[in-house]
Amino acid sequence: MRKLVSFVIPCYRSEATLPGVIKEIQGKMSQMEEYDYEVILVNDCSPDETFGTIQKLCVENDNITGIDLARNFGQHSALMAGFHYTKGDIVVCLDDDGQTPAGEVDKLLDGIEKGADVVYAKYINKHHSGFRNWGSHVNEVMTRVMLGKPKELYLSSYFAARRFVVDEMMRYVNAYPYVIGLVLRTTKKIINVEVNHRDRQAGTSGYTLGKLLGLWFNGFTAFSVKPLRISTVSGALFAAVGFLYGIYTIIKKIFINPPGLVTGFSALMSVTVFIGGMLMLMVGLTGEYVGRMYISMNNSPQFVIREITGAELNEKQAEER
Incomplete structure (x- = not known):
């Protein structure tokens, strides 16, 4: 029986890079006959034409769902929004800028098939800026000290998780979600696989010092005393x-x-x-x-959805008829 893989991609300032990412996913999954797949694209209130690009991709592909958030909630909230619309046995999260190689998703899926609950990509050579590398280093120290992450485990934005892990993460309904903390408190069967890391295909990173500080605060105030x-x-x-x-x-x-x-x-x-x-x-x-x-x-929301388009919307319309 073919398994369904759900790709969740938070999107911000990625109108120029998204088509290439989708094309790479399509090319790789067409070679893996044991899997079906769907793609959930979450626009985190990007100021450019990212959602317009998502709408176009949804028209061209019947297995893509586009979600437009009402305001900018951050990467982790965008991921949580995408999780609620996944149906796959395995959920894969990756970036929208083409730096995380969708063409090597088979390495992550192989780790899941061998028994791991979560598989994180470990980059052989990182192509981030010095600022992003510094931020990653601080995040590494913070998760190890505050959240008890094993020293040998490398965490990244490119990972695959089993269905039960995602279901457990969705039980967290409070504001300020931190996906890494949710994963670490759900399971210990987490491994790394090595993948390549590439230069950003276009544009610049949306991460600022303020966003990085907010991310760290989320980590150690939501999941550690x-x-x-x-x-x-x-x-x-x-x-x-x-x-x-x-x-x-x-x-x-x-x-x-x-x-x-x-x-x-x-x-x-x-x-x-x-x-x-x-x-x-x-x-x-x-x-x-x-x-x-x-x-x-006060029940502050993790995310607010303005509009849904693509496969999910088509299914709902078919059910109503």
């Missing part, structure tokens, strides 16, 4: 240091400095400013957790 524990330990450490410094000051005043001499003003101000800054940082971190809880309690 370690930052709060670090704050607690830091507070205890600073309190101990302050107590010891107070004892040292008293001893110094009595036995070293003559009475009436005021000393240590600069050191006192430095310590006060430092401790004050750390307290503000810790209070802000706690506020970040509380704020996200408040937003979740």
